[in-house]
Amino acid sequence: MSLLEVKNLSIMFGGLCAVDDFNLSVEQGELIAVIGPNGAGKTTIFNMLTGIYRPTSGSISLDGEDLIGLKPWQFAKKGITRTFQNIRLFSNATVADNVKMAHTMHNDQGLFKCLLRLPSMKRSERALDEKVMELLDRLGLADKADLLAKNLPYGDQRRLEIARALMTEPKLLLLDEPVAGMITAEMEDMARLVPKIRRDFGITIILIEHHMNFVMPIADRIKVLDFGKTIAEGTPEKVQKDSKVIEAYLGGGYAKNGNAGS
Amino acid sequence: MKGKKWIKAVYPAAVVALIYLLVTALRGVGIMNGYYNQVLMFAGINIMMTASLNLVNGFTGQFCIGHAGFMSLGAYGAAVVTSMLFKNTDSVFVFLLGLVAGGFAAMIAGMLIGLPSLKLKGDYLAIVTLAFGEIVRALLRLVKPIGGARGMIGIPGYANLGWILFFMALTLFLLRNLIHSPFGRAFIAIRDNEVAADAMGINTTKYKMTSFCIAAFIAGVAGGLYAHVISFIQPDNFSFTKSADFLVYLYAGGSGSLTGSVVGATLLTILPEFLRFLADWRLAVYAVILVLVMLYRSEGLCGGLELPFMRIRRQELYEEPLFGKKTKGKGEQA
Amino acid sequence: MTYFFQYLIYGLQLGSVYALLALGYTMVYGIVGMINFAHGDFLMIGALGTYFIAQAFESFQVGSAYPMLIIGLIILIAMVGTGAIASGVEAIAYRPLRNKPRMIALITAVGVSMFLENFPRALPFIGPNPRSFPTLFQAKNLDLFGATITTTQLVMIVLAVVTMVVLYLVVNRTKIGSQMRAVSMDKDAASLMGININKVISITFFIGGALAAVSGICYASAYPQVDVYMGSWLGNMSFVSAVLGGIGDIRGAMLGGFILGIAQIFATAINSTFGYAVGFIILIVILLVKPAGIMGRLVVEKV
Numbered sequence: 001m002s003l004l005e006v007k008n009l010s011i012m013f014g015g016l017c018a019v020d021d022f023n024l025s026v027e028q029g030e031l032i033a034v035i036g037p038n039g040a041g042k043t044t045i046f047n048m049l050t051g052i053y054r055p056t057s058g059s060i061s062l063d064g065e066d067l068i069g070l071k072p073w074q075f076a077k078k079g080i081t082r083t084f085q086n087i088r089l090f091s092n093a094t095v096a097d098n099v100k101m102a103h104t105m106h107n108d109q110g111l112f113k114c115l116l117r118l119p120s121m122k123r124s125e126r127a128l129d130e131k132v133m134e135l136l137d138r139l140g141l142a143d144k145a146d147l148l149a150k151n152l153p154y155g156d157q158r159r160l161e162i163a164r165a166l167m168t169e170p171k172l173l174l175l176d177e178p179v180a181g182m183i184t185a186e187m188e189d190m191a192r193l194v195p196k197i198r199r200d201f202g203i204t205i206i207l208i209e210h211h212m213n214f215v216m217p218i219a220d221r222i223k224v225l226d227f228g229k230t231i232a233e234g235t236p237e238k239v240q241k242d243s244k245v246i247e248a249y250l251g252g253g254y255a256k257n258g259n260a261g262s
Numbered sequence: 263m264k265g266k267k268w269i270k271a272v273y274p275a276a277v278v279a280l281i282y283l284l285v286t287a288l289r290g291v292g293i294m295n296g297y298y299n300q301v302l303m304f305a306g307i308n309i310m311m312t313a314s315l316n317l318v319n320g321f322t323g324q325f326c327i328g329h330a331g332f333m334s335l336g337a338y339g340a341a342v343v344t345s346m347l348f349k350n351t352d353s354v355f356v357f358l359l360g361l362v363a364g365g366f367a368a369m370i371a372g373m374l375i376g377l378p379s380l381k382l383k384g385d386y387l388a389i390v391t392l393a394f395g396e397i398v399r400a401l402l403r404l405v406k407p408i409g410g411a412r413g414m415i416g417i418p419g420y421a422n423l424g425w426i427l428f429f430m431a432l433t434l435f436l437l438r439n440l441i442h443s444p445f446g447r448a449f450i451a452i453r454d455n456e457v458a459a460d461a462m463g464i465n466t467t468k469y470k471m472t473s474f475c476i477a478a479f480i481a482g483v484a485g486g487l488y489a490h491v492i493s494f495i496q497p498d499n500f501s502f503t504k505s506a507d508f509l510v511y512l513y514a515g516g517s518g519s520l521t522g523s524v525v526g527a528t529l530l531t532i533l534p535e536f537l538r539f540l541a542d543w544r545l546a547v548y549a550v551i552l553v554l555v556m557l558y559r560s561e562g563l564c565g566g567l568e569l570p571f572m573r574i575r576r577q578e579l580y581e582e583p584l585f586g587k588k589t590k591g592k593g594e595q596a
Numbered sequence: 597m598t599y600f601f602q603y604l605i606y607g608l609q610l611g612s613v614y615a616l617l618a619l620g621y622t623m624v625y626g627i628v629g630m631i632n633f634a635h636g637d638f639l640m641i642g643a644l645g646t647y648f649i650a651q652a653f654e655s656f657q658v659g660s661a662y663p664m665l666i667i668g669l670i671i672l673i674a675m676v677g678t679g680a681i682a683s684g685v686e687a688i689a690y691r692p693l694r695n696k697p698r699m700i701a702l703i704t705a706v707g708v709s710m711f712l713e714n715f716p717r718a719l720p721f722i723g724p725n726p727r728s729f730p731t732l733f734q735a736k737n738l739d740l741f742g743a744t745i746t747t748t749q750l751v752m753i754v755l756a757v758v759t760m761v762v763l764y765l766v767v768n769r770t771k772i773g774s775q776m777r778a779v780s781m782d783k784d785a786a787s788l789m790g791i792n793i794n795k796v797i798s799i800t801f802f803i804g805g806a807l808a809a810v811s812g813i814c815y816a817s818a819y820p821q822v823d824v825y826m827g828s829w830l831g832n833m834s835f836v837s838a839v840l841g842g843i844g845d846i847r848g849a850m851l852g853g854f855i856l857g858i859a860q861i862f863a864t865a866i867n868s869t870f871g872y873a874v875g876f877i878i879l880i881v882i883l884l885v886k887p888a889g890i891m892g893r894l895v896v897e898k899v
Contacts, residue, residue: 097447503828
């Protein structure tokens with residue numbers, strides 16, 4: 001059985017069909033990329049996969065469990081977390097606290113223990129801190145643990161979003177344009193980081209991107225969207241040669257002139 | 263190093279004790295009269311009110327502008343217990359029972375109003391809390407057994423400076439612990455980015471409710487103390503003007519900082535007393551000072567900074583416990 | 597039935613006061629995005645100002661009323677004066693805080709409100725005592741379905757509706773109106789398009805202040821007593837009206853004002869305290885059903 005099963009997912013905004021009949025089946029451990037030009041409905045799909053939007057029709061199931069109608073925090077609890085295209089950190093909290101905040105749903109310390117700061121609560125805080133520092137260390141943020149998130153450089157903010165998402169211990173991680181606005185060096189860093197996370201945490205990843213050269217080497221499968229519809233899918237090599245994809249990306253004339261695949 | 267840690271653990275409690283001793287001594291030699299003593303008691307109560315409001319507005323990022331409503335329920339709840347239910351029992355336990363009853367009365371009201379309305383955002387939540395405060399005031403005016411609009415008189419004067427300092431210190435101690443716990447972090451996450459908090463698995467409604475209820479409880483206890491200081495309460499004592507006072511203390515002191523609440527509430531409670539020589543011009547001058555503070559220091563007097571003993575740094579988790587393995591809570595209770 | 601109409605007339609009368617004040621509230625909120633807690637005090641300044649201006653024109657009095665021309669002049673002076681004070685308050689106290697968190701501006705507004713109440717209170721020739729408001733015009737009683745409506749009441753109600761319509765047209769049909777709408781949507785973009793934001797906001801406050809003065813004169817003509825604190829609770833009620841109708845929406849302010857006025861009068865007939873509370877109860881009920889008020893649209897945060 002596949003980890004995530006998305007069937008016939010559609011959403012309408014007013015009269016506009018932002019995503020039309022989206023199907024996706026993700027196996028445990030896969031890395032899938034969803035690409036497409038701006039406005040193709042990629043982020044809308046993520047918003048549906050994390051419960052922020054409720055789809056007009058279709059189904060989403062994780063490990064065979066239907067998720068439609070749950071609230072975003074319940075999606076996270078079931079094991080889907082995400083990063084955001086426009087970074088959404090807890091900007092007035094420290095880097096370490098940002099990550100700890102994502103551990104809230106696993107917290108087993110009661111209110112009264114916390115109010116009185118009992119020894120057992122302190123022990124659990126210490127264990128949590130050790131765990132957080134280890135995670136930050138893996139993502140190269142350990143030396144910045146006590147800085148405020150808003151003071152981090154841009155690339156680090158993206159990493160912190162990933163660290164935070166990992167702290168929820170997800171089965172499925174959704175990365176929304178992880179290299180948007182990055183310079184080449186930062187992009188190369190990220191291209192190393194994403195496969196590393198996948199290996200180290202044994203995690204399944206779906207990522208949205210329109211940087212082809214970032215996606216091609218790391219993705220197992222690619223789905224291409226245009227105007228809410230899936231226009232191609234398959235291995236990077238296959239997608240790269242698809243005439244519809246070239247048309248969507250480079251315009252109709254380019255493909256017709258016989259430059260496809262060059 | 264051991265010595266330094268001792269000082270750090272004990273000195274907040276020592277400061278509170280010192281204030282108490284100093285005031286008692288000053289009263290003994292006649293420099294400090296009963297009136298100033300009362301002003302200090304109000305300052306303590308206002309600190310509790312402001313710090314609890316800070317939990318909701320400053321740390322959870324919600325807008326409550328009807329905090330006096332909770333205070334009034336606490337005041338009435340406590341007064342009913344001490345001067346009606348246990349009218350003839352003169353005991354500390356009655357007083358404490360009254361305070362707890364007041365706290366719960368406010369907390370239950372907080373739940374009733376919070377459950378439906380915490381889904382509202384920003385200004386809409388603000389206006390509902392304003393409406394809540396005014397409805398509570400109107401309802402209290404209608405209930406005849408507790409005096410209606412004329413209010414309750416003859417509430418025993420159980421509260422003294424010692425009690426108020428104790429409860430104030432306890433409030434600050436508990437709030438400080440709470441803010442540096444998974445709960446406090448969840449509150450701050452909701453404040454900083456509610457969408458992200460939701461996506462990270464934080465049940466925002468639940469945590470907003472928790473914050474709201476704790477704040478209401480503290481406001482209720484503070485209201486109970488207030489009733490037992492002035493012995494006479496009226497629904498109109500707790501109008502929107504009162505709520506606005508706490509908002510002013512909070513933001514003038516600096517929201518998102520407990521130290522700011524202490525500074526704001528203390529200074530602005532005492533300031534009008536210092537301005538008494540201005541007679542009729544007093545409140546106009548006070549208003550000008552307030553506007554100037556907001557214009558030239560809009561992040562508040564403390565600007566979000568905390569005194570060392572009001573915050574808990576991450577590194578402290580790795581320090582040796584003070585009393586070997588069996589560490590008790592540090593701070594004011596030590 | 598006669599009672600019903602009589603109460604309805606009183607309700608519309610009170611509602612027109614709320615509506616006029618709520619228009620200013622809602623415009624300021626719509627364009628600057630702040631709750632101006634001092635707005636109610638502009639009503640007080642308008643009413644109290646009118647009292648003093650009327651005294652200055654005492655020599656023109658005929659019987660206990662004034663000639664039409666003089667009334668017009670008095671009202672005009674009060675409106676311009678209050679509008680100028682409102683713009684002044686914005687320039688001094690609110691403008692520097694425009695890009696700060698909204699709560700900061702709100703607390704400043706509380707401070708401004710305290711000042712506007714306590715400064716005249718401290719002035720020896722004003723002071724805290726209530727004064728009885730002069731009869732500006734001699735009212736005639738008319739008969740309506742067995743209930744009595746005075747010309748003053750009729751004028752007030754018509755005035756409120758007409759003002760709302762005019763304001764709606766100004767905002768939606770004129771150049772300054774389209775500038776206002778632009779500023780309300782995006783200040784930075786508006787500024788880049790060559791709109792002088794400071795001017796637009798000043799004008800908004802001026803209009804709000806002038807309307808508050810009118811509503812103050814209306815209120816004081818109906819309940820002829822003025823003091824420095826009259827603005828604070830009227831301000832709260834009109835704020836409630838504005839939110840009830842959907843804050844930021846001009847038609848909503850009007851609707852909210854009338855709903856609140858009528859509900860309050862009918863509830864007061866049962867019990868005076870209940871009359872005060874009923875507005876807040878209606879508010880909570882409506883917000884729970886329609887979280888952005890009757891006419892308001894909820895802005896959904898884009899993810």
